[in-house]
Amino acid sequence: MVLLLGIPAMLGMLVLAKPMLMVLFMRGEFSLYDVNQAAMSLWALSAGLLNFMLIKIFAPGYYARQDTKTPVRYGIIAMVSNMFFNAIFAYFFSYVGLAMATALSALINAGLLYRGLHIANVYRITKKTLFFVLRLVIAGAAMVASLLWLMPNIDLWSEWSTLNRATWLAGLIAVGAFVYLIFVMILGIRPHHLRTDS
Incomplete structure (x- = not known):
């Protein structure tokens, strides 16, 4: 269920980062330049969304x-890693580096948690799970393609009113969700796959 919802959420945030920021913040002193700058950090954080979700599962x-004790120990390792990555990435990528460091430390945390469960033979990813994930990725790719095809140029977004932007954003989210669900069904994913070892 986490992957079923998390993959399209992550991909949707990556594709619709600028429109979402425009709808939420672009008014007053918050200009298109600020949208473009903020979008870079949102892209970096979005790339780690699945890792944050998997931590809550593992x-x-x-x-x-x-x-x-073990999850706390892994959390401390991730926190120290985050501080280390912050120092490095912030030097090269400024504020975007901080978001990159947070996403990467979440990957380390999730990876350590899974590794511990795997070694203890509590949970191991199977070939069925990998095939399930592959189908979700294909459905997500179809969703991304549809969004990129339908989404107006970002300069056009900047000329619209907030209401027009919000309407278009809601429409794109609805279309993306529809395309994703259609492809999920075409690829043979059914509710029972969420109740068994997928």
Whole structure:
């Protein structure tokens, strides 16, 4: 379920970053330049969205076995890694580097949590799971293609009123969700795949 919802959410945020920022913030002193600058950090954070979601899934695998120390230890490792990456990436990429560091530290945290569950034979990714993820990625790619094809030029967005931008954004989100669900069904994913070892 996390992958079913997380993959399109991540891809949607990557594609629609600028329109979303325009709808939410572009008024007053917040200009198109600010939208373009903020979009870069949003792209970096969006790339780590799945990792943040998977942490919430893997961590309870330890708590259910009365192991509260291991997730904390992995969290500390991720936090220290985040500080280290911040120092490096901020030097080269400025504020975008901070977002990159946060996304990368989340990847480390999720990776460590999964590795621990794998070694303990609590949870292991199967070929069925990988095939399931592949189908979701294909559906997500179809969604991205449809959004890129329908989305107006960003300069045109800047000329519209907030209401017009919000209407278009809502329409694109609806179309993207529809295309994604259609392809999910075409690729054979059904509700029972979420209740069994997919």
